[in-house]
Amino acid sequence: MKIRIVGGGPAGLFYAYLMKRDDPAHDIVVYERDPQDATYGWGVVFSDVALSFVKDIAPELYDSITENQEVFDEMAVVHQNVLVPLAHNTFHRTSRIDLLKALHKHCLSVGVDIQFNQKFDDITAFADADLVVAADGANSAIRTRYAEHFQPELDVRPNYLAWYGTTQLFDALSLIFRQCNDGLLIAHTYRYSRTLSTFLVECDPETFHKAGLDTLSEAESLAYCEKVFAPDLAGHKLLSNKSQWFRYTIVKNKNWFYKNIVLIGDALRTGHPSVGSGTRLAMQDAIALFEAYKACGANVPAMLEDFVRRRKPSADALQRAAIKSTEWYENLGPKLSLDPISFAYDYVTRSGRVSHDDVRQRDPDLAAKYEALHPDWADKAARRDS
Template sequence: MKIAVIGGGPAGLYFSMLMKQRHPGDEIVVHERNAAGATYGWGVVFSDVALSFLKEADEPFFRKFTAHHERCDFMEIVHRGVPVRLSNNHFSRTSRIDLLNVLQEACRETGVDVRYNSCVSDPAALKDFDVIVAADGVNSEVRTRLAGHFQPTFDERRNKFAWYGTSRLFHPVSLIFRDTSQGVFIAHAYQYSKTHSTFLVEVDPQTWRRCGLDTATEDESRAFCESVFAEDLQGEPLLTNRSQWFQAKVVSNSRWSHGNVVLLGDALRSVHFSLGSGTRMAMQDAIALSDALSMHRNDIAAAFSAFEASRKDASDRFQDAARKSLDWYESVDTRMNLDPVSFAYDYMRRTGRVSHEDLRKRDPAFIQQVEAAAMRRVQLAHA
């Protein structure tokens, strides 16, 4: 089988590695528009649950993949300057460049032909291939070119985001909420290496404009955000790497394939980073697609149907959770009056997928705090 993959991100590389391992005689070519080693952004975070699928799929690769990850078994919600610990929330973090390096090395070892600085956006240019995998990201050019067939929908959300890094090490995954005179600012922070953390800043569009961030340069925005979170950064700077403001876009597609072309990863479906599941979903898609193509070697249409059938329910569930999570963040100003413990509890329940009893099993000490706070409110109401 001859397979062309457009896009050298986690989805495209992991799929290519799996297919080449299972079928060494297949010709697999990855076309990546950027140079080798080029990447933007900072770190990537996985929950332990999210990593379990990798171990099941290929344990030797899993060990390589996680060898240099930073790990922590709790997270923190910081509200009114008070950190609330949420135990038994296990996270594993790594830099995006290290993640790609591990995948690139695995592809080289298995014999995948990865071609850098190779920009392909038209599947018609790859007519000699049996299968074309469009793994070219949330702004997929292949999907745009074939939009009439894939029928994509886009839900662009209102909040503004900017990705920064920092040398301040946030050992737990930390969500920080700062209520300023101009409005609420949110930081999503986590250590991903021995020396750096990701620091993603989120703000509603009205506050963003009031603060002049709509006209600020990249460095002016960085300096402003550094001042908002000065207490949290403890004197360490924010660092930029194409840290432009953007809005979250939830992408879905009515059809996942057309002819011999199939979408994969963010080209197929985006999951908001507040759930920490985008890379996980992309790599699970890669496993499912390689399974389907291995099962239906002589029937590409059947393989694509099997791929969609195996992943559509999970995709829909995660996108529903992502929208609920986005709704929570976009209305957080209505919750800032809550005490820190009740605020953290409200956050943990935001998607409707985690119950009170789920939280009790995971962190009984936290639920004791929640119930004590609720009792205090009742007592004050009847005082």
């Protein structure tokens, strides 16, 4: 098959690798808009479940991704200046650039042609391709050009976010809730290398405008966040890498393909940083599209129908959980008066996919402390889990 892939992120690269490894005769080119050595972004995090999908189908890539990685079994919520540890949350972490380098290496090893500094929003140049894969991100130019066919739904969420890094090493994947005179700011932070942590700051619109963050420069915003999170940074600085404030867009598409053009990754559907599902969703899309090829061969219409059938149920379920998580962060006002244990418990069960029994199995200490604080816990759990 002649396959043209627009977008050199995890979705496009992983799909290219799987297809070319399976059959070297495929003519596959990946077009990436950024330079090869671009270092936008900080770290990415994978749960054990997320990486198991990669290990099952491409153990050699799994080994490259996890090489020299430390695996952490720590998570924590900081509320009212109290740290509440959350047990049995195993995460693999790596820098985004190292993940991309691993994918580049394996793609090149099987003969995938990767062309950098190539931006496409018009794919008429690919008229002779059997399959065009739009893996060009949440702001997909290809999806926009063919919007009448894909029928996207773009839900811009109200909260503001800014991606920073820091040399403060947060071994526990930490969610820090800091109230100040202007309102509430939240840090999502975790160590992803021996020297750096990701530090994503989130705040609601009222806090954003009251603090004047809508008028501050990038450097001034960084300094403001350093001041709010000074107890947590412990003298370390925040680091910027084009760290501008933005609002997250949850992307859905009524139609996943049009003719021989198929959307995957963030171009197709986004999760949310609060559940760390974006890279997982992207790589699972690549696996499903590859498996659809294995089931249907070069029959592109049948392949794309099969891709939707095998991928849509689980992808939609994960996105629904991500949306519930997003809404939890957007409606924290009534919860801020909760004691730290009850607040952490509410966080753990926020998506609706974790029952009280699940909490008991995963984190019996948290469950026991919650039950001690709430004599009517059984009724509360029944209402929550119903």
